[in-house]
Amino acid sequence: MRLVQGNEAVALAAVHAGCNFYSGYPITPATEIMEMMARQMPKTGGVFIQMEDEIGSIAAAIGAAWGGAKAMTATSGPGFSLMQENIGYACMTQTPVVVVDSQRGGPSTGLPTLPAQGEVMQARYGTHGDHEVIVLTASSVVEAYRMTVEAFNLSETYRVPAILLLDAVLSHMRENVEFPDVPVRERAKPVIDEHFLPFGPDAPFVPFGSGHHTVVTGMSHDETGLPKALAGQAVQRILMGVAERMRRDAREITFYHEISLDDADIVLLTYGITARAAREAVELLRQDGVKAGLLDLQTLWPFPDWLVKEKTAHAKAILVPELNLGQYVMPVRATLEGRCPVEALGRMDGELFTPEALVEAAKRLASSVEIGGVAHD
Amino acid sequence: MTKPGVDLTPYLRQEMMPTVWCPGCGHGIIARGIATALMNLGVDMDQLAVVGGIGCSGRAPFYFDANSMHTTHGRALAYATGLKMVNPNLTVIVPMGDGDSAAIGGNHLIHAARRNIDITAIIFNNSIYGMTGGQSAPTSPLESHSTTTPMGSIEPAFDMVELALAAGATYVARTTTFDFQEMPKLIEGAIRHHGFSVVEVLSQCPTYYGRLNKLGEAPDMLLYERDRTKLLEAFGPPPEITREEMVGQLPIGLFRNEERPEYIDQYHGLVARAGGGK
Ligand SMILES: Cc1ncc(C[n+]2csc(CCOP(=O)(O)OP(=O)(O)O)c2C)c(N)n1
Ligand code: SF4
Ligand SMILES: [Mg+2]
Numbered sequence: 303m304r305l306v307q308g309n310e311a312v313a314l315a316a317v318h319a320g321c322n323f324y325s326g327y328p329i330t331p332a333t334e335i336m337e338m339m340a341r342q343m344p345k346t347g348g349v350f351i352q353m354e355d356e357i358g359s360i361a362a363a364i365g366a367a368w369g370g371a372k373a374m375t376a377t378s379g380p381g382f383s384l385m386q387e388n389i390g391y392a393c394m395t396q397t398p399v400v401v402v403d404s405q406r407g408g409p410s411t412g413l414p415t416l417p418a419q420g421e422v423m424q425a426r427y428g429t430h431g432d433h434e435v436i437v438l439t440a441s442s443v444v445e446a447y448r449m450t451v452e453a454f455n456l457s458e459t460y461r462v463p464a465i466l467l468l469d470a471v472l473s474h475m476r477e478n479v480e481f482p483d484v485p486v487r488e489r490a491k492p493v494i495d496e497h498f499l500p501f502g503p504d505a506p507f508v509p510f511g512s513g514h515h516t517v518v519t520g521m522s523h524d525e526t527g528l529p530k531a532l533a534g535q536a537v538q539r540i541l542m543g544v545a546e547r548m549r550r551d552a553r554e555i556t557f558y559h560e561i562s563l564d565d566a567d568i569v570l571l572t573y574g575i576t577a578r579a580a581r582e583a584v585e586l587l588r589q590d591g592v593k594a595g596l597l598d599l600q601t602l603w604p605f606p607d608w609l610v611k612e613k614t615a616h617a618k619a620i621l622v623p624e625l626n627l628g629q630y631v632m633p634v635r636a637t638l639e640g641r642c643p644v645e646a647l648g649r650m651d652g653e654l655f656t657p658e659a660l661v662e663a664a665k666r667l668a669s670s671v672e673i674g675g676v677a678h679d
Numbered sequence: 680m681t682k683p684g685v686d687l688t689p690y691l692r693q694e695m696m697p698t699v700w701c702p703g704c705g706h707g708i709i710a711r712g713i714a715t716a717l718m719n720l721g722v723d724m725d726q727l728a729v730v731g732g733i734g735c736s737g738r739a740p741f742y743f744d745a746n747s748m749h750t751t752h753g754r755a756l757a758y759a760t761g762l763k764m765v766n767p768n769l770t771v772i773v774p775m776g777d778g779d780s781a782a783i784g785g786n787h788l789i790h791a792a793r794r795n796i797d798i799t800a801i802i803f804n805n806s807i808y809g810m811t812g813g814q815s816a817p818t819s820p821l822e823s824h825s826t827t828t829p830m831g832s833i834e835p836a837f838d839m840v841e842l843a844l845a846a847g848a849t850y851v852a853r854t855t856t857f858d859f860q861e862m863p864k865l866i867e868g869a870i871r872h873h874g875f876s877v878v879e880v881l882s883q884c885p886t887y888y889g890r891l892n893k894l895g896e897a898p899d900m901l902l903y904e905r906d907r908t909k910l911l912e913a914f915g916p917p918p919e920i921t922r923e924e925m926v927g928q929l930p931i932g933l934f935r936n937e938e939r940p941e942y943i944d945q946y947h948g949l950v951a952r953a954g955g956g957k
Contacts, residue, residue, distance in 0.1 A: 323765055344953035349764045349946065354790040358757035361750065361787075365730070365761030368748065369769070373761065391751055510746035511766055513725050515692070517741060519749035528694065528741075 306479050308472040311443045312402055313338035315450035316374050319486050321400070322348035323371035325362040327355055327381060330414045331470040332404040335376040356381035360388040360401065367397045368518060370509040372454060372489070376402035378470075379412065382421060382428070389463050390429030391520045394537070396461035396544065398507055400453045404468040405625075407652045416652030417469035419574055419625035425465045426603045434545040436464040437603040438557065441577040443477040449557070449600055451484040456555055458487045460548055461507050467602070469575050469625070471654060499525040503543050548604050556609055557600035562588065566595025567673045568664050569617040571610070571634060573599045576623050576655055583660035590661075592668055602630065607637040614638065619671045621664050623647040623655050643671055690714040690724065692744040699738055703897025705856035705882030706803050710739055712862035712880070713772065713801065717743075719867055728769045730759040732784060734776035734810040735884075736803035753784025756791045759798050767797070767943050770870060777804040777818040781837045785817070792846035792875050794942040799869045799876045802839055805884035813887030824891040840934055843877035850876035851934040855904040856883060858931065865933060874941050881908070881929075 306314070313335050316324070324339035326332075336352070343350035349366065353359040356377050363373040377385065382403040392399050407413025408420045421428075425437045436456045440446040449466055457464035490506045499505055500516045502525040508514060517527040524536035548555060559577070561584050563569065568587070572580040577598040587594035597613045599606065614620055619642055622631040628646035635644045647663045649655070691714060700706050717727070727745040731737040733752035740747040746769070750758045755773050763771045780788050780802050791798060807825055808814040815825040815832055818839065822831040843851045850872040852865040862880060869876035883889060883900035894900050911932030950956055 323761065325761060341953075343955075344946075344950045345955045347950055347955040349761075351760065351764060351946075353757065353760075354786050357754060358760075358787055358790070361754040361757035362761030362764075365748070365750075365758035365763075366765045367761075368746075368758075369762040369765035371761075371765040388751055388754065509766075510728055510748075510762065511726065511769060515724065515744055515746060517692075517747045517749070519741075519747075520751060521749065 303478050303480050305476050306443055307334060307474060307476050308443050308446050308468060309334035309404070309474070310338055311447040311479070312376070312450045312466070312468070313342060314481070315447040316400070316454070317342050317346060318484070319451045319454035320372045320488070321374050321454065322346065323363065323366035323373040324348070324375065325351045325353050325359040325366070325373070326375050326377065327353055327359050329378045329381050331406055331473040332376045332378045332402060334473070335402060356384040357388060360385040363399050364388060364392050364395070364397050367399050368510050370511065372398070374400040374402065376404070378404050378406050379408045379421060380410070382424065386428040390431060390433060392463040393429065393433035393435065393541070394520045395518050396501060396507070397463070398457040398461055399463050400457055400466065401463055402466045402468060404470060404473040406470045407650065413652040415470055417471040417575055417625060417654060418650060418652065419467070419469060419576070419629070420650065421467060422602060422624070422626065422629040425467055433541060434548060435462055435603060436460065436548070436555070437467060438464065438600055439467040439574040439602055440472060440600060441575055441598065443475060444479045444482065445600065446472060447479070447481055448484050451486060452557065455487040458489060458507070460544060462544060467574060471575050500527050501525045501540055504547070545604070552604065552606060552608060555601060556606040558606070558609060559596070559598040560613060561596040563595040563597060563613050565593055566616070567593040567618045568668050569595050569597055569614050569620045570660065570664065571597045571599070571620055571622045573602055573630065576625065579655045579657045579660055580623065582657035583664065586657060586661045587664055592665060592673070594664055605633045605637070607633070610634055610637050614642070617642055618673055619643045619645065619667045621645050621647060621660070621667050623660055623663070625654070626650055643667070685718070687711065687714040687718060690717050690744060692742055692747070695741045698742055700735060701886045703883070703885045704735065705805060705884070706736055706739065708856040708859050709801065709803055709862070709880045709882060710742055712859060712866055713774070714743070715863035716866035716870060719863060720870055722770055722870070726769055728759070728762060728771045729774065730755045730762065730771060731774045732776065732779040734779050734808070736774055736776035737779060739774035753779050753782070754787065755779070756784060756787040756798065756800065760791060760796055763796060763798055764943055764946065771798045772870065773798055773800045775800055775802050776809070777802060777806065777839070778808045778816045781817040781839060781842070789842070789846040792843055792848040792877070795847060795849050795874045795939050796942040797873055797875070799878070801866065802877065802879040803882050804839060804879055805882040805888055807884050807888040809884045809887055813891055825887070826891070839877070839879045844935060848877045848935070849874035849939050850936050852877070853879040853881070853931045853934070855881040855908055855931060857901045857904040868933065868936065872936065874939060
């Protein structure tokens with residue numbers, strides 16, 4: 303057991319996952335990750351570089367991946383915005399890379415030291431053109447550790463950028479933790495012959511220097527990597543294949559916690575830091591006779607529609623509290639297609655939800671759908 | 680120099696031929712210059728990475744039978760930095776456009792130069808944005824015409840050699856597509872040099888720059904390059920030459936070739952001090 307900060311847990315987890323390249327640019331509240339990596343990388347023989355901006359940071363990380371590294375960069379909102387174009391390059395070139403975004407109040411410079419969840423949609427759709435990414439989040443220091451390792455693992459497995467969303471509170475929070483031993487997916491070193499298709503279905507990620515003269519391009523290309531005729535069809539085939547593989551493995555790649563969902567009338571659907579208040583709220587609601595339950599997601603994208611359907615099958619209403627003006631509530635609503643009311647509860651003032659605020663909102667929702675046993679006070 | 684009949688095909692990616700470049704474009708002459716330098720140095724193509732940005736020049740990586748990376752506009756040097764740091768055995772060449780290197784990617788250029796990382800940047804300077812159809816670049820001369828400066832440019836141009844020298848590049852050269860026999864030697868020197876090298880090659884874009892500035896066809900533009908440049912006397916320090924004098928007399932040749940601690944060596948020193956050596 304030791305007292306560890308959220309950002310420190312991310313850095314330690316990255317080292318555990320085999321990260322041997324870190325590039326970044328300082329920004330609150332993510333800076334400590336970079337400072338830790340500046341000490342850790344030289345000690346472990348990895349590379350650390352402070353780049354001239356966040357565009358350079360993500361670009362260097364992707365370049366490092368093609369040099370054979372497990373690469374990571376970390377930032378916050380303003381830097382995350384700058385990274386978007388090149389995150390798309392990683393999608394198009396099927397490059398494993400991990401991007402941490404510790405969310406702070408926004409838009410623009412916003413509230414640099416205060417938490418938010420404003421980048422839930424940006425993490426999924428921020429780069430231009432359609433694509434698939436993995437987005438994970440966490441609500442505790444130990445979970446931040448676990449999800450960082452999983453971000454590396456999933457990024458390797460599916461050859462997509464994996465984005466880990468933290469927030470200002472989790473980044474700076476200290477908790478007593480015992481780090482779990484999360485298994486690490488090692489990169490296969492396949493034997494390459496002249497028939498190797500670097501972007502073929504399920505092709506392993508083979509960095510430069512293997513002897514295969516791979517072409518890596520952000521232009522639409524086929525399985526050879528070359529931007530040949532009918533590249534539009536080819537890239538659709540390739541990227542749909544990536545999405546298909548993630549859908550196929552949805553149960554393995556969807557991380558979540560649940561509390562009292564079996565008989566829940568009111569389901570609180572949360573992610574990230576908000577889960578902490580929600581856990582307490584569910585307990586308080588139960589004490590007051592409201593059958594409340596919690597579905598707390600760590601895998602935000604690909605959207606686990608199957609899980610949301612399964613876990614809310616008997617719910618009479620769903621409350622989605624978020625530190626934004628209502629982002630993740632949208633796919634939840636779309637998934638349930640009017641089966642029951644899905645209520646958004648949003649704030650972007652830099653404050654967290656208290657359990658009491660969630661209790662109140664849940665009771666209001668319960669009475670609006672006329673669930674028995676609710677005291678109207 | 681490339682003698683007639685020299686076979687460069689082992690260095691070129693045949694399945695990508697013909698190139699996208701227009702007839703008469705200078706970029707093909709530069710690609711030939713690079714291939715000649717690779718041949719003369721006997722570079723192992725398995726251990727060569729060509730990392731380009733976006734533009735007509737940015738297509739160059741496709742044409743080398745090596746580890747090829749075609750990145751985003753202006754960012755090639757940042758990609759190359761990450762690549763080279765984790766795999767220092769690779770020879771890394773970065774072909775860049777003038778818009779690519781002087782406008783959108785200017786920040787990466789000066790910082791790569793400041794770090795003195797062992798990468799060879801080759802600037803294909805045609806004084807215009809070719810790929811997007813002839814817009815003004817930071818290298819477009821004052822009063823030159825483009826589709827976004829229809830009445831002539833009111834902005835002074837960047838001198839890429841001065842910029843590279845000021846930013847700390849340790850090997851800095853300029854040549855032209857007219858000087859195609861000298862060019863491979865300067866590129867060879869740049870590849871051999873242990874540190875950040877910049878070779879600016881003045882190139883011609885007959886399709887846009889030539890047409891919009893009434894400079895004639897490609898051969899006329901080559902003669903124009905010959906006439907506006909002057910070979911440096913020796914491989915000495917940069918000449919004391921004013922901007923006014925440079926009009927019509929742009930110096931070409933090798934401006935700097937000096938040793939300064941290289942960035943990755945410095946980093947490896949730091950790893951050794953931290954006890955992280957393998
Ligand atoms: C972020 C971004 N902005 C703009 C463009 C459009 N664009 C493509 S190439 C180019 C300029 C190319 O000019 P230069 O770098 O001089 O290369 P050249 O084509 O002349 O060789 C521009 C602006 C882009 N691809 N990406
Ligand atoms: S547009 Fe200009 S720079 Fe581009 S290929 Fe044609 S001649 Fe060359
Ligand atoms: Mg140009």
